[in-house]
Amino acid sequence: MFDKLTQKISDAFRFVSGKSSITEKNIDDAVEAIKMALLEADVNLRVVRRFVNATIEEAKGEKVLRSVDPGQQFIKIVHDKMVSFLGDARQDLVLKGPDTISAILMLGLQGSGKTTSSAKMALRLKKEGRKPLLIACDLVRPAAVEQLSVLAHQIDVPVYKEEGATDSVKVYKGALDWARKNLIDTLIIDTTGRLQIDEPMMQELSRLKEVSNPDELLLVADAMTGQSAVDIAKAFDEKIGLTGVVLTKFDSDTRGGAALSLKTITGKPLKFVGVGEKPEDFEPFHPDRIAGRILGMGDVVSLVEKA
Amino acid sequence: MSVFSDKIKNFFGIGKTLSGEVFEDLTDLLVEGDFGAAGAYRLADELKDACKKEKVADGEGARKILAKLLEAMLLKAKKAVPPEGGGLAIILLLGVNGVGKTTTAAKLADKMRGEGKKPILAAGDTFRAAAIDQLKIHGERLGVRVVAHQHGGDPAAVVYDAVEAAQAGGGDVIIADTAGRMHTKSALVEELKKIDRIVESKAKDARYIKYLVLDATTGRNALAQAEIFHQAVSIDGVILTKFDSSAKGGVVFSLAEDLALPVIFLCTGEKYGDIKPFDSKTYAEEFSGLV
Numbered sequence: 357m358f359d360k361l362t363q364k365i366s367d368a369f370r371f372v373s374g375k376s377s378i379t380e381k382n383i384d385d386a387v388e389a390i391k392m393a394l395l396e397a398d399v400n401l402r403v404v405r406r407f408v409n410a411t412i413e414e415a416k417g418e419k420v421l422r423s424v425d426p427g428q429q430f431i432k433i434v435h436d437k438m439v440s441f442l443g444d445a446r447q448d449l450v451l452k453g454p455d456t457i458s459a460i461l462m463l464g465l466q467g468s469g470k471t472t473s474s475a476k477m478a479l480r481l482k483k484e485g486r487k488p489l490l491i492a493c494d495l496v497r498p499a500a501v502e503q504l505s506v507l508a509h510q511i512d513v514p515v516y517k518e519e520g521a522t523d524s525v526k527v528y529k530g531a532l533d534w535a536r537k538n539l540i541d542t543l544i545i546d547t548t549g550r551l552q553i554d555e556p557m558m559q560e561l562s563r564l565k566e567v568s569n570p571d572e573l574l575l576v577a578d579a580m581t582g583q584s585a586v587d588i589a590k591a592f593d594e595k596i597g598l599t600g601v602v603l604t605k606f607d608s609d610t611r612g613g614a615a616l617s618l619k620t621i622t623g624k625p626l627k628f629v630g631v632g633e634k635p636e637d638f639e640p641f642h643p644d645r646i647a648g649r650i651l652g653m654g655d656v657v658s659l660v661e662k663a
Numbered sequence: 664m665s666v667f668s669d670k671i672k673n674f675f676g677i678g679k680t681l682s683g684e685v686f687e688d689l690t691d692l693l694v695e696g697d698f699g700a701a702g703a704y705r706l707a708d709e710l711k712d713a714c715k716k717e718k719v720a721d722g723e724g725a726r727k728i729l730a731k732l733l734e735a736m737l738l739k740a741k742k743a744v745p746p747e748g749g750g751l752a753i754i755l756l757l758g759v760n761g762v763g764k765t766t767t768a769a770k771l772a773d774k775m776r777g778e779g780k781k782p783i784l785a786a787g788d789t790f791r792a793a794a795i796d797q798l799k800i801h802g803e804r805l806g807v808r809v810v811a812h813q814h815g816g817d818p819a820a821v822v823y824d825a826v827e828a829a830q831a832g833g834g835d836v837i838i839a840d841t842a843g844r845m846h847t848k849s850a851l852v853e854e855l856k857k858i859d860r861i862v863e864s865k866a867k868d869a870r871y872i873k874y875l876v877l878d879a880t881t882g883r884n885a886l887a888q889a890e891i892f893h894q895a896v897s898i899d900g901v902i903l904t905k906f907d908s909s910a911k912g913g914v915v916f917s918l919a920e921d922l923a924l925p926v927i928f929l930c931t932g933e934k935y936g937d938i939k940p941f942d943s944k945t946y947a948e949e950f951s952g953l954v
């Protein structure tokens with residue numbers, strides 16, 4: 357994995373290794389390499405600019421100038437900057453205590469992985485000792501209710517559904533009643549996939565938000581998403597308001613630049629990653645791992661520390 | 664059509680004269696359209712040269728040249744195999760998870776029936792929760808026969824049965840759905856090869872067409888998907904879904920240029936009618952904001 361980018365950066369600094377003088381050109385060349393690598397990883401162009409500017413500032417400071425190996429030092433700065441952009445500390449769900457009912461609203465584009473992630477989330481909460489309820493509020497996609505029911509059965513978590521329902525708000529209200537009677541402490545609401553530019557569908561989501569007053573509004577986004585990740589996240593955040601992001605399908609070979617775009621644009625923490633189709637394939641988000649992947653550098657920190 | 668086209672239109676602007684800055688801005692727009700960074704720089708340079716050579720100095724003229732260059736890229740793809748024609752046809756849809764295979768299968772069934780064919784849907788996704796139900800609901804709504812087995816069954820056997828049903832006079836075009844699978848998971852790609860072998864041996868005389876379904880919101884990873892699936896089962900073309908999203912679909916140009924893969928259909932919504940044949944000229948013109 358220590359591929360072209362690391363090589364290019366090392367090349368940019370090669371002639372200055374061990375010297376105390378380092379030219380702007382060295383840094384510019386290295387920055388150009390970073391920029392291209394991030395774009396190829398699908399980081400949005402505007403986000404790339406922001407990231408690169410922040411990196412240059414730091415790279416031109418004392419640390420790189422004085423270091424024995426400026427190339428390695430630069431790589432470390434880029435990596436650390438990436439980790440801080442992605443969110444230094446790991447962020448769990450923020451839910452109310454088990455004596456009251458918390459709600460998690462899952463939202464996102466069609467096919468992003470909402471239904472699957474709802475079940476994954478339920479399994480995780482169940483293992484933590486909570487009592488989750490899956491609520492089938494996608495009344496549009498053929499067999500969406502059935503899909504959620506099958507998954508709920510697999511993980512042995514209750515599911516609330518209403519046969520023939522057409523109003524998701526009404527389903528939610530029914531679910532809340534049921535939850536109260538059955539000692540449920542966490543509601544996980546699966547919703548219909550929708551484009552952020554589909555106004556009527558966005559309004560439906562607003563209504564669902566209003567009535568459920570969720571503790572978490574999680575954008576479920578595909579890690580393979582390209583440049584439009586920024587438009588998607590911005591619109592969902594502005595129109596509905598997000599508390600966090602779940603990134604799915606990280607078991608693909610995508611570099612996953614969407615992670616950086618989503619975080620930078622919304623400022624909302626990346627909370628979980630989906631790494632497969634099974635209910636167990638769900639992990640907390642680790643910024644350092646994803647940083648190395650976006651940069652195509654593997655485990656940079658240990659590389660630099662060894663150097 | 665999109666905000667993107669508007670942006671391109673604006674910045675080329677009628678009567679605007681071309682400067683170096685314009686070409687830099689164009690590079691940005693291309694990158695933001697998922698065109699790929701390296702490709703964007705290259706294309707902007709090509710455009711600059713072409714404008715110089717043809718003595719074009721105004722925005723409108725440059726935009727027309729851009730459309731031509733983009734169309735030329737698309738024409739590097741191999742010729743599409745037409746799904747029309749006599750005898751039995753088998754259309755296999757494949758792709759990663761959630762891109763729109765099942766929905767597209769239903770759209771194709773509806774389209775074929777409208778063209779006087781007798782389609783059969785094969786529920787080749789026996790893996791995902793309720794995938795069979797999903798296809799059956801489409802089949803019911805459309806009045807199209809669905810050949811299905813149990814959840815967990817062998818997808819190759821489902822397609823085999825669908826071919827038998829067709830050969831017994833039950834239909835003349837099979838549209839086979841498959842489970843979403845990551846191109847990186849070799850066991851799942853092997854399963855796809857097995858379906859492939861069954862079809863090849865069971866329906867030797869049929870026209871067998873394999874379409875890779877790609878989601879327009881996918882970034883550069885679409886290329887990796889195409890490359891690996893193409894290597895495994897040699898696909899005939901691509902169906903691009905969710906083109907009604909805010910994504911610009913710039914990756915299509917790389918598919919044509921790097922892998923010679925043509926796009927066959929463009930899907931623009933969740934309704935059955937939201938599918939249309941892909942046209943290179945229109946796509947290039949739309950991308951460059953001419954229409």
Ligand SMILES: Nc1nc2c(ncn2[C@@H]2O[C@H](COP(=O)(O)OP(=O)(O)OP(=O)(O)O)[C@@H](O)[C@H]2O)c(=O)[nH]1
Pocket residue numbers: 464465466467468469470471472473494497500547548549550604605606607608629630631632633637760761791843845
């Ligand atoms: N490989 C992989 N597949 C996933 C992951 N998460 C979800 N999927 C798959 O992606 C596909 C779509 O997932 P769903 O959960 O149905 O997506 P959705 O957002 O509910 O889709 P709609 O309801 O149609 O909008 C399914 O095939 C899932 O099995 C993941 O982390 N990795």
Ligand SMILES: Nc1nc2c(ncn2[C@@H]2O[C@H](COP(=O)(O)OP(=O)(O)OP(=O)(O)O)[C@@H](O)[C@H]2O)c(=O)[nH]1
Pocket residue numbers: 466467497549551758759760761762763764765766767788791794841842843844904905906907908930931932933937
């Ligand atoms: N906006 C839009 N949505 C689409 C389009 N095509 C499919 N969808 C939606 O995308 C979601 C996933 O579609 P499916 O057909 O289930 O995708 P799939 O590839 O079969 O998914 P898996 O079988 O889970 O891998 C559904 O909610 C569809 O309604 C399209 O062209 N535009």
Ligand SMILES: [Mg+2]
Pocket residue numbers: 470471472494497500546547548549
């Ligand atoms: Mg769903």
Ligand SMILES: [Mg+2]
Pocket residue numbers: 764765766788794840841842843
């Ligand atoms: Mg499917």
